[in-house]
Amino acid sequence: MNKTFLYILYGVLAVIILSVFAFTVFQPIQVLPRMQLAPAFNLTAQTNTPLTSEDLRGGFTLYTITYTNCPAPCYNINEIMQEVQSRLDEVPLGGIPVNFVTISIDPDRDTPEVLNTYAQSIGADTSNWWFATTTNKSLLKTIIGSGFETYYEDKGDGAFAFDPSFVLVDGWGIVRSEYRYVTEVSNADRILRHLGVLAEEVHNSTGSTKLAYEAAHLFLCYAP
């Protein structure tokens, strides 16, 4: 009887270990990591009205930085934002709003009026895309440099050096993905896929399924 009990115990342990192994390898559920808290801010948008981090809570937000005097094509930043925005209907978001925010790193020249003219000149759909900045340069540096961990520097001749990047933030204000390098899959495709992964987690991670999603986070089952 003791032997039988031991066999059962070993069997149970083996099944548990195999299940964990299978979960990690086959990743039946994929998630995006909860990387860090996105910075809080109170910026002024192209509409000359405040745009705060609180306004964007509850939806997904795609952030990027640029400045209106950046010589075209300026890393194709606007084109990628526009592509993602125009292809949102490909993603089953289930009613979760998606917002787009372009933060200018040149507040001296990029006033709300200039940002508004710029948005119109590139044909931006401003129904859910904001162009914003703040004249508090020190806080701007904190928000972009330390908060979004994105390098930029005023070269002093009207030009800025900066790392083109996109940051995806969820409805709780948590950074879920960053796009800093050119990959084989276009950034727009990856962002759209990740929006789908996030939406799936929001809709499905309830009740007992929440445990499976937390396990996916624990075992680093991250969507590529």
Added chain:
Amino acid sequence: MKIKIFTLVIVTILGLSAGVYFFRPHTFHGTVIQSPDLAHDFTLTSADGDVSLSDYRGKLVLIYFGYTFCPDICPATLANVGQALRDIGDSADDVQVIMISLDPERDTPEKLAQYMKHFHPSFIGVTGTPEQLAEVAALYGIYYQKTEGSVASGYLLDHTATLLVIDREGYLKLVFPFGVTVPEIADDLKYMLKQ
């Protein structure tokens, strides 16, 4: 023979259930953050001198942003945290609660110290210049803004009311939303203290 197989199946199912139950990962009540970077360090002023986040490496640090004139949300949250610490007993010695004031105009270090003692003798309140506080709040995702209050209360501050937990190594590990209960806080703290 049939009875033997039946017993074996039942025992295996029970064993599996017990295994899943005992080996299941802890389900946090707060949102788990998997940051590869240390939480932003800061140095602010308390009634007993400068306080840095890094001073408390080795302890769990709970950070809350609020202010002493806060009419409801801040005292409710701090009272819950105080009760949770009392509930976890002696291991609460390994937890440090810091409230960062968002109201440098009215919250002096002395006033903060007096206020924080109402909730738990170990709680610390810190403040700084408006610029320092704006920077720290931004980096911890805390939005705040002055709003009009009554004649009695003076102005109020709208602010993000999350409670943040920094682990013993200095990484932001958990974010509790406003409304988290005493047992939920105590449960997560107990688990983290065992790590």
